[in-house]
Amino acid sequence: MSSIPATADIPRRAIQEYSFWQRLRLNNDWVSFWFMVPAGAFLLLFLAYPLGLGVWMSFTDARIGRDGVFIGTENYQWLWDDAVFWLSVFNTLVYTVVASAIKFAIGLYLALLLNRSMPFKALIRAAILVPFIVPTVLSAIAFWWIYDAQFSIISWSLMKLGLIDRYINFLGDTTLARASVIFANIWRGVPFVAITLLAGLQTVSPSLYEAATLDGATNWQRFRFITYPLLTPIIAVVMTFSVLFTFTDFQLIWALTRGGPVNSTHLMATLSYQRGILSGRLGEGAAIATAMIPFLLAAITISWFGMQRRKWQQGSDK
Incomplete structure (x- = not known):
């Protein structure tokens, strides 16, 4: 009981x-x-x-010093017929696509190189970070000294070698100016891509490479079937941030060219600042900045779908 x-x-x-x-x-x-x-x-x-x-x-006629009145899509209609705005869209897309692709290629190569055993590897890794940690304005001043029509170190060196007879106006020619600002952006962005991809490579088990080598796999096959699949999520994140940072770049362009010559290096960010702040037309400047949102959302969406296709790495059958 x-x-x-x-x-x-x-x-x-x-x-x-x-x-x-x-x-x-x-x-x-x-x-x-x-x-x-x-x-x-x-x-x-x-x-x-x-x-x-x-x-x-962006839907108002706001200006510096006074409140805006709602005007609907008038700012966007004005931009639709604005040749300078469409030129800035073209410049931004070219700047972003070319710079991001080259930064990824160089950054991936450096990451693969630094992932191997070599002398002074830690020192080399620290040296690669220098362009990324230098302030943007200081980098722009250095590149202005490299490109300037009167003080260009490149032109001076080529003249001393007898290859040219006068200074090259890198920032005064439309094509050269575009190439010059893209090169400056690549120089600043490669360290971020390289170090981030290197961190991803550190997570790949060496036993996978050893097994593939015993099976007779070449360097390209090891990269294609081991490194690339396992690194895809890191690549998606890195490229998303790289595209976002490049697409919205402002400081480097403004410090180097102010969007010139003849608006050939104007990005959407710099044109928005010029129209909205310098010219005082806040509504128009906000419309240009708002027009950047669909492009940024597209970049994020592409990255998201790219990561979803690799769910098999998390145990899924896809």
């Missing part, structure tokens, strides 16, 4: 223990929520609100 109450108490104790752990889990959920509140408030205050305000301003 004495064992019956003890047996009857088992469900009661189980319920009490379950209730305790359930309350604890709910409390942890609330603690996690309150920890996320500051981050959410920061995003709303400093990202979502300015973005929403900029989109709204």
